Amino acid sequence: MVASTDPGGGLAVPVENTVRALRRLAPGAVLRSPRSPDLRVLVAALRECSPAELAGLQAEAVGRVVLAAQLRALDRATTGLFAPDASGPEAARLVRAARHSGRGRTPLRDRLRAELGLRTAALAWATATGSRLLADELRGAPPRPDAEDGRLAAELVVAAVLPRAADGGGRLRAVAGRRGFLDVCSVRVGERGFRIDVRADPLVELVSDGGGPALRALWWTGLGRVTDDVGHEYLLVAKDPDGTGVVRHWCHPRPAPAAGSLRLESSGYRGERLSLTGAARGTFAEVVVKSELTVRLGS
Structure with missing residues (x-):
């Protein structure tokens, strides 16, 4: 029931209930507008469907949103500085491969295409962490988001639209x-x-x-x-x-x-x-x- 979204400094929110509340919000509610066009598409979709139905209705947007999040997690994991990405033998091999690659300003996706060693380490990491869409991308397989990917996308949507938690007032x-x-x-x-x-x-x-x-x-x-x-x-x-x-x-x-x-x-x-x-x-x-x-x- 409680999602892993983090809109308030490590504080968890219930995604299903939040998604439902988006349809009957009290007057005066001000939501943030996501910069990503795909997230904006999913915000509109979640006003009509549940997180479990999202992947079936917006497969392409869900796939891009979840894949982008998994690529960001992979990029963080290459530094070895972020837990829990920095644990396990797959993470250690990924860090070593990244150190021997040309990090610089080259986008991660381009490096993954050009460097076999980095791509192999990234595939092992993605498989170990359950990042299925990223693993498919690294294998060259077309993305096929499922209901769990829809839930992950809904969590990302909630994190993108919720206002920050703030105290104060009478x-x-x-x-x-x-x-x-x-x-x-x-x-x-x-x-x-x-x-x-x-x-x-x-x-x-x-x-x-x-x-x-x-x-x-x-x-x-x-x-x-x-x-x-x-x-x-x-x-x-x-x-x-x-x-x-x-x-x-x-x-x-x-x-x-x-x-x-x-x-x-x-x-x-x-x-x-x-x-x-x-x-x-x-x-x-x-x-x-x-x-x-x-x-x-x-x-």
């Missing part, structure tokens, strides 16, 4: 109804959006698990959707879990003037069950429990 306290284990600490409204701090009380319980007692621990993964009572949706620009049980979310834009309340939906819970007697019998289970609560906006 405080607006909220009175929240509490359900499950979520509790709103505060809502802070700024010039371009608002911040919600939500506390999650972790549930820990001892249960019977066949051969003996088991510890079942649950932890919260953050908000997945924010809507208001007049039908608008808000972009989750970033979230910042600080490890204290309070997760801070930056949302865009400001609450609509007619909105009287915000409806928050969690991304769900994940659960882990550990056997207390005999680790070999322990099992892992993922438990998704949707939680909702309503925040009434007030002065």
